[in-house]
Amino acid sequence: MDAGSSISQRYQNDGYVSPVQLISDDEAKSHRAKLEEVEREYGSLHYRSKIHTLLSFAADLATSKPVLDAVEQILGPDILLYDCTYITKEPQTDSHVSWHQDLTYWGLSGDEQVTLWLALSPATEISGCMRMIPESHKQGKVEHIEIKDENNVLFRGQNVTGVDESRALMCPLEPGQASFHHGWTLHASMPNRSNDRRIGFNVQYITPSMKQTINPNASALMVRGNDRFNHYKTDIPASGVMEKEAVEYQAKLDKATKETWTNA
Numbered sequence: 001m002d003a004g005s006s007i008s009q010r011y012q013n014d015g016y017v018s019p020v021q022l023i024s025d026d027e028a029k030s031h032r033a034k035l036e037e038v039e040r041e042y043g044s045l046h047y048r049s050k051i052h053t054l055l056s057f058a059a060d061l062a063t064s065k066p067v068l069d070a071v072e073q074i075l076g077p078d079i080l081l082y083d084c085t086y087i088t089k090e091p092q093t094d095s096h097v098s099w100h101q102d103l104t105y106w107g108l109s110g111d112e113q114v115t116l117w118l119a120l121s122p123a124t125e126i127s128g129c130m131r132m133i134p135e136s137h138k139q140g141k142v143e144h145i146e147i148k149d150e151n152n153v154l155f156r157g158q159n160v161t162g163v164d165e166s167r168a169l170m171c172p173l174e175p176g177q178a179s180f181h182h183g184w185t186l187h188a189s190m191p192n193r194s195n196d197r198r199i200g201f202n203v204q205y206i207t208p209s210m211k212q213t214i215n216p217n218a219s220a221l222m223v224r225g226n227d228r229f230n231h232y233k234t235d236i237p238a239s240g241v242m243e244k245e246a247v248e249y250q251a252k253l254d255k256a257t258k259e260t261w262t263n264a
């Protein structure tokens, strides 16, 4: 599916839209190569929040025109980049994601939020692509329980139990393709049984009207339109790669994000 007007219709009806071709295969491969070059020197960057403050190429992709054009169709003209991370499942590992809704532990005041998940390597049924329950966003927030599981990527091991998996649809993505999902859409993903890394570029966008109810110092980056609300401090996007000041700054933001999830 191309980035076109039907993104918003599909998103509103199904609670997600997939696949959307956002960048070319070559661009995805080049982004992956840059990420892996950094990882060879500094170690894995899996699940580090606010990565757009650490890596300029992450900030560039999260604020690029094709991405924001698609986000605008979902959220409208005023857009804040709220968080940005890589979610990586190493080859042949048990790392997985339990059924959950994104908004449950974020402390946001509403649901004008969308998550972008852009594939930087093949996301397939074998490598653990996302699975979604169509239209599940319409029921709003549902109960989560926390289950300790070191292989669950989710910070609190949050789970929605009793999901009717016969309704789940796979969202396979080629490198450069993406999905967008709503914060109340039930989704999960299985372990990576392939021989390649499964790498997703994961970005959360919100409208400026959304408040952060837990962290009074929460920050975000205005990426399109206007902010008439000023609820957020301004993130400083990275101007280089792993620059010393940025490393310290991102570490503080990452800590604050995880404290917010803990206290939500």
Ligand SMILES: O=C(O)CCC(=O)C(=O)O
Pocket: 087, 097, 102, 115, 116, 117, 128, 129, 130, 187, 188, 189, 200, 202
């Ligand atoms: O990367 C995954 O497998 C799951 C990602 C996810 O839960 C999300 O993007 O909200």
